[in-house]
Amino acid sequence: MSESPVERIKKASDGLRGTLNESLLDEHTGAIREDDQTLIKFHGMYMQDDRDRREERAEKKLERLYSFMLRLRLPGGFLTAKQWIALHNITGEHTTGVIKITSRQTVQLHGILKSHLKPTISAFNKISLDSIAACGDVNRNVTVTAHSKVSPVYEEIFSYADKISAHLLPKTRAWYEVWLDEEKLAEINEEDPLYEDRYLPRKFKIAIAVPPYNDVDVFTNDVGLIAIIEKDKLTGFNVTAGGGLGTTHGNAETYPRLATLLGFINKDNVLKTVYEIATVQRDYGNRSDRKLSRLKYTIDRLGVDAFKTELEKRIGFKLQPPKHAELIHRNDEYGWHKNHEGKWYYTVFVESGRILDDENVHLKSAFLEIAKTGKASFRFTCNQNIIVADIAEEDKKPFENILNKYGIIAHTENASALRKQSMACVAFNTCPLALAEGQRYLPQLITKIETLLEKHQLKDEGIIIRMTGCPNGCARPFIAEIGFVGTAYGRYNMHLGANAAGTRLSKLYKENLNEEEILDELNSLLKLYAAKRTAKEAFGDFVVREKIV
Amino acid sequence: MLAEFKLKTFRSLVYSATKEELIWMNGFLSGLLQEEKTILSRVNGQSSALSGCTVVYGTETGNSKKVAVDFSNRLKKQGIQSKIKSLDQYRLADLSKESNLLVVMSTQGDGEPPAAAKKFYDYIHQNEIALNHLKYGVFALGDSAYPLFCKAGEDVDNRLSQLGAQRIIPVRKSDVDFEDDASAWIDELVNNAINSEENNVSANAVAVKVSENVKPAKPGKKIYEGIIAAKINLNDRCSNKETWHIEIAAEEAISYQPGDAIGIVAKNNQATVNKIFELLQLTGDEELLYKNETYKASKLFIEKIALQYLPARVVQLYAKMVEKEIPSIRMDLAELLRIYPADVKLDVQQLVHVLTPVIPRLYSVSSSPAAHGENEIHLTVARDTFSVDGHLRYGLCSDYLSVLKEGMPIQFYIQKNSAFKLPAAHNDIIMIGPGTGIAPFRSFLSERDAQSATGRNWLFFGEQHFVSDFLYQTEIQSFFETGTLTKLNTAFSRDQDEKVYVQHRMQQHAEELFEWIENGANIFISGTKDPMSVDVEQILIKIIAGQKNTDEQSAAAYLSALKESGRYHKDVY
Ligand code: SRM
Numbered sequence A: 001m002s003e004s005p006v007e008r009i010k011k012a013s014d015g016l017r018g019t020l021n022e023s024l025l026d027e028h029t030g031a032i033r034e035d036d037q038t039l040i041k042f043h044g045m046y047m048q049d050d051r052d053r054r055e056e057r058a059e060k061k062l063e064r065l066y067s068f069m070l071r072l073r074l075p076g077g078f079l080t081a082k083q084w085i086a087l088h089n090i091t092g093e094h095t096t097g098v099i100k101i102t103s104r105q106t107v108q109l110h111g112i113l114k115s116h117l118k119p120t121i122s123a124f125n126k127i128s129l130d131s132i133a134a135c136g137d138v139n140r141n142v143t144v145t146a147h148s149k150v151s152p153v154y155e156e157i158f159s160y161a162d163k164i165s166a167h168l169l170p171k172t173r174a175w176y177e178v179w180l181d182e183e184k185l186a187e188i189n190e191e192d193p194l195y196e197d198r199y200l201p202r203k204f205k206i207a208i209a210v211p212p213y214n215d216v217d218v219f220t221n222d223v224g225l226i227a228i229i230e231k232d233k234l235t236g237f238n239v240t241a242g243g244g245l246g247t248t249h250g251n252a253e254t255y256p257r258l259a260t261l262l263g264f265i266n267k268d269n270v271l272k273t274v275y276e277i278a279t280v281q282r283d284y285g286n287r288s289d290r291k292l293s294r295l296k297y298t299i300d301r302l303g304v305d306a307f308k309t310e311l312e313k314r315i316g317f318k319l320q321p322p323k324h325a326e327l328i329h330r331n332d333e334y335g336w337h338k339n340h341e342g343k344w345y346y347t348v349f350v351e352s353g354r355i356l357d358d359e360n361v362h363l364k365s366a367f368l369e370i371a372k373t374g375k376a377s378f379r380f381t382c383n384q385n386i387i388v389a390d391i392a393e394e395d396k397k398p399f400e401n402i403l404n405k406y407g408i409i410a411h412t413e414n415a416s417a418l419r420k421q422s423m424a425c426v427a428f429n430t431c432p433l434a435l436a437e438g439q440r441y442l443p444q445l446i447t448k449i450e451t452l453l454e455k456h457q458l459k460d461e462g463i464i465i466r467m468t469g470c471p472n473g474c475a476r477p478f479i480a481e482i483g484f485v486g487t488a489y490g491r492y493n494m495h496l497g498a499n500a501a502g503t504r505l506s507k508l509y510k511e512n513l514n515e516e517e518i519l520d521e522l523n524s525l526l527k528l529y530a531a532k533r534t535a536k537e538a539f540g541d542f543v544v545r546e547k548i549v
Numbered sequence B: 001m002l003a004e005f006k007l008k009t010f011r012s013l014v015y016s017a018t019k020e021e022l023i024w025m026n027g028f029l030s031g032l033l034q035e036e037k038t039i040l041s042r043v044n045g046q047s048s049a050l051s052g053c054t055v056v057y058g059t060e061t062g063n064s065k066k067v068a069v070d071f072s073n074r075l076k077k078q079g080i081q082s083k084i085k086s087l088d089q090y091r092l093a094d095l096s097k098e099s100n101l102l103v104v105m106s107t108q109g110d111g112e113p114p115a116a117a118k119k120f121y122d123y124i125h126q127n128e129i130a131l132n133h134l135k136y137g138v139f140a141l142g143d144s145a146y147p148l149f150c151k152a153g154e155d156v157d158n159r160l161s162q163l164g165a166q167r168i169i170p171v172r173k174s175d176v177d178f179e180d181d182a183s184a185w186i187d188e189l190v191n192n193a194i195n196s197e198e199n200n201v202s203a204n205a206v207a208v209k210v211s212e213n214v215k216p217a218k219p220g221k222k223i224y225e226g227i228i229a230a231k232i233n234l235n236d237r238c239s240n241k242e243t244w245h246i247e248i249a250a251e252e253a254i255s256y257q258p259g260d261a262i263g264i265v266a267k268n269n270q271a272t273v274n275k276i277f278e279l280l281q282l283t284g285d286e287e288l289l290y291k292n293e294t295y296k297a298s299k300l301f302i303e304k305i306a307l308q309y310l311p312a313r314v315v316q317l318y319a320k321m322v323e324k325e326i327p328s329i330r331m332d333l334a335e336l337l338r339i340y341p342a343d344v345k346l347d348v349q350q351l352v353h354v355l356t357p358v359i360p361r362l363y364s365v366s367s368s369p370a371a372h373g374e375n376e377i378h379l380t381v382a383r384d385t386f387s388v389d390g391h392l393r394y395g396l397c398s399d400y401l402s403v404l405k406e407g408m409p410i411q412f413y414i415q416k417n418s419a420f421k422l423p424a425a426h427n428d429i430i431m432i433g434p435g436t437g438i439a440p441f442r443s444f445l446s447e448r449d450a451q452s453a454t455g456r457n458w459l460f461f462g463e464q465h466f467v468s469d470f471l472y473q474t475e476i477q478s479f480f481e482t483g484t485l486t487k488l489n490t491a492f493s494r495d496q497d498e499k500v501y502v503q504h505r506m507q508q509h510a511e512e513l514f515e516w517i518e519n520g521a522n523i524f525i526s527g528t529k530d531p532m533s534v535d536v537e538q539i540l541i542k543i544i545a546g547q548k549n550t551d552e553q554s555a556a557a558y559l560s561a562l563k564e565s566g567r568y569h570k571d572v573y
């Protein structure tokens, strides 16, 4: 089978430069040229258009309202106070104004006009932030458990996110040349032994989990690293490979897959190992059908053993048997927590990860005021929430006042356990692949489900509900206790039965439901659950035990 | 064999003639030999009556020039030497030396001469020049829809005779469809000239001939009845602008060309009329006489007379009527009646007499017959907004058009603009049209596209914001993608800190722009007169000076040379 068009575009791109410079100069359109639309992803951006406005603009003889979404490369999802202030200002100046926390621990800014791209990026560059390889067929943002209170070795584990990200960065200087007008330096060697000129067949994701937390959903990543801590020392990691959730409606060859546990490696071997997993995928991955090109399919095609053998051949040593590590839960621990050094953390509930000021909650103002004190830092979680971090004992009170002043604490405490564990993807109006609503709709649906819970005396149950506007699975619905996957506008497939730890996938329960049907189904399921659950039994476990799925 | 003076004239005639003229004369003479001798005497009759005639014209949109050129050709055909000059090029000192002068001039503004004729107009009015030896005639172009119909031409006619010049033909006040009028007038002129030398015997013969030549000029202008077929606000939400693309469909074929404008007489809005009726205590059913026709007051005030921003002239007439001191400024009728009410009950009929008709507004046609068919015509109307002591107000006609609904009827006429026409299909054109200036260029591009013209096309467009104000963006894009539009540069003034306008883009492309010009490209500017067209022209001169590295005078000369040779066109307002 012949290579997919994307392969041609990558090879012909002269190190991801393509005709981006020309595209930026085109005065007749807010769009960029077709091949560049693929290449710009490798630079951390997506060309989008406001899908709500298409018909109206066409009528006015105006082209689609094109703009760009920028995704920061933020290994581990950490920002200093100074960086936050800059992010706040950039967002106000060049974007829709919403800071969107993603399910991979970084932020996306939407609605950046072509003419604003360079200013935006150079502004980020000034605070040493970039968007290189935040998207595209390369290693993506490396995520790591956000709950830094867990152990003294957290900082060390955390540092691996950065090391891995740096180690797997493409070598091309294109990003600096195109967006920062850096001179093209002949002497710089762009030779890229990892990516060569073809990059990976597909996106490549790495997550680091620190037991007992699995907030990163480590098993849904191409490569997972589970930190092994022995006698308060980090000795190494259990390595998993071949996770991924993306599927395509009506394409039976696509499926969600949990990563396979391969074995244990010492911490000194981490970089080498993830690097070689990438090279195996580079050489064996499917380059003709992008729907079947993720590592999960490569591994199933080669067979786990063959894959492992090839990997060990490349790293030059055998993987040790996996060590004991117990992952227990994925939800964020909201509110105040203190870490081993006595530093305070406040985890804020941010519905759908959208940081903005609305009538009752002023998240943006609050975080700006906090950042301006210079006495805290910020961490994003893979549940699209934010942690105000590293607060000294004596600053806790003043910060508490700020958080109260802007309604943050009330907002976080009053939100139901159900709502606080839920997650939705972006979907409309920016996502071109959306079939149904995501973050614009789930909050309303949750409200209706809350009434059902009340009705069945399950008010305080925290059931993990996740919704996506299409089967790509950006909010990881296939590993939720209740997952909604958009099939058409206003209609969703309903998946049930994942567990709290995120070690079991859900199964398809019903197809193509509209809201009314969804609520009917849930009503009877919750009724059953209330009646028949064993003590403390989670909803996901219940539906499996009852063989409902 | 020829007598001395005849020989002289004959020589001067023959040697001054062009090849075409000689061929024509040849045919003419042989033709004459067939005719009876009375006519033969015509030849010398002419030459002596009008030997050497200067035709000057003052034009805004090129109509007067077109007429003047026809005149001069017509005279040449009759074997009469004639020079033709635009009044802004005319050396005023020469006036006293002229022996025969034909003035072709339109009226602009509120009865004013065209900008190009201002110098001449003022010169003859402000100086006492003795012109006793001058023979002259004035052909005035105008639009009978304006209160001061052909005023400028009339003024010139009167003034010249005041200065002692001899009127050899009455001034002709010609309406928007001036062609037939013009040819009738020049025929008459030529034949009178002959007459003046004729003995009574041949008079009749000539009279016969003349009456044959004169086609009776049909009065008024062609008014089309159309309906609003489509209406779109081209600006996106959150724009400061409101620009309407309006498609008008008509049963009968509309005869127009790209570059023409369409004239529309707006209806006054009901609210204003109600206010005035209140002040005048009218019900609307009253019968009133206006310009020798009786109308119901309601119809008259809605459709016929101007109520907004009356000329100071009219305000003063009202002042006289009500015997009050009123400052000589422009005012709305409603305001006038409110602030300066008559002490005794006002005679409405008398008031109506001093009021002027609603004058038409012109809108560049933005469609092309070749592309959109002959039963459809498009315009691009910016809703004109301004504020009067803090209140948001709309311009009369653009507001009228902005609120018209699809399916509603509308009347319009075609305003030819012979100074703004596409060159031959193989010629390159440079189009500078920010804002509604894009209108005629949408027409040009559609036309050239439909006719797959080979000439290259370069468009400069500008507005406030790329996202909300890129008028006709998708159409322009497809012209660009299909190659009809060779180059496109845009300037969106408010998308960055420093303001950027089309002239800045032109400057950025100075070298290539000049290359195009040197290669024979035609330059077109359309849109607002001030400041846009002024700034653009200055930049053009700068660019030319820069590229030729000469001073700005010679650059300006270069530009007016382009203008003279019909390669530099403006349609600005
Ligand atoms: C922002 C985010 C969802 C959110 O609300 O947080 C997101 C948003 C998009 N994802 Fe995703 N994905 C996001 C996490 C995920 C995850 C979850 C994860 O990685 O933990 C998945 C499932 C795991 C996986 O990769 O299998 C995911 C699987 C996809 C896929 C399917 C990939 C596949 O193998 O089939 C696509 C479509 C594609 O790549 O062709 C996709 C494509 C997209 C795009 C870029 C649509 C596109 O390709 O044009 C979405 C942009 C929407 C917008 O307007 O912002 N996104 N996407 C998440 C950003 C993560 C980050 O910061 O990098």
Ligand SMILES: Cc1cc2nc3c(=O)[nH]c(=O)nc-3n(C[C@H](O)[C@H](O)[C@H](O)COP(=O)(O)OP(=O)(O)OC[C@H]3O[C@@H](n4cnc5c(N)ncnc54)[C@H](O)[C@@H]3O)c2cc1C
Pocket (backbone or CB within 6 Å): B261, B308, B309, B331, B332, B361, B362, B363, B364, B365, B380, B381, B382, B383, B384, B385, B386, B388, B393, B394, B395, B396, B397, B398, B399, B436, B437, B439, B571, B572, B573
């Ligand atoms: C050859 C030509 C081509 C043109 N092409 C186009 C075109 O393609 N598109 C287009 O949009 N326009 C075009 N125009 C301009 C158009 O003809 C009108 O001039 C324009 O629409 C404004 O007319 P209006 O009746 O709406 O405003 P008007 O009522 O004529 O008012 C015009 C101005 O007069 C002043 N004014 C009016 N009333 C008052 C008052 N009560 N108090 C104080 N000030 C007042 C205001 O400054 C106002 O802006 C063209 C003009 C010409 C000559």
Ligand SMILES: Cc1cc2nc3c(=O)[nH]c(=O)nc-3n(C[C@H](O)[C@H](O)[C@H](O)COP(=O)(O)O)c2cc1C
Pocket (backbone or CB within 6 Å): B058, B059, B060, B061, B062, B063, B064, B065, B105, B106, B107, B108, B109, B110, B111, B112, B114, B141, B142, B143, B144, B146, B147, B148, B149, B150, B151, B176, B362, B415
């Ligand atoms: C803004 C404007 C004002 C005009 N004012 C008058 C006027 O006051 N009286 C008149 O008779 N014609 C008036 N006209 C009509 C022109 O004289 C008429 O269109 C003529 O054909 C233009 O000839 P030109 O192209 O030689 O300038 C006006 C036209 C315009 C565009």
Ligand code: SF4
Pocket (backbone or CB within 6 Å): A425, A426, A427, A428, A431, A432, A433, A434, A435, A438, A468, A469, A470, A471, A472, A473, A474, A475
């Ligand atoms: S899941 Fe589908 S709809 Fe939602 S953001 Fe991802 S690609 Fe878009």
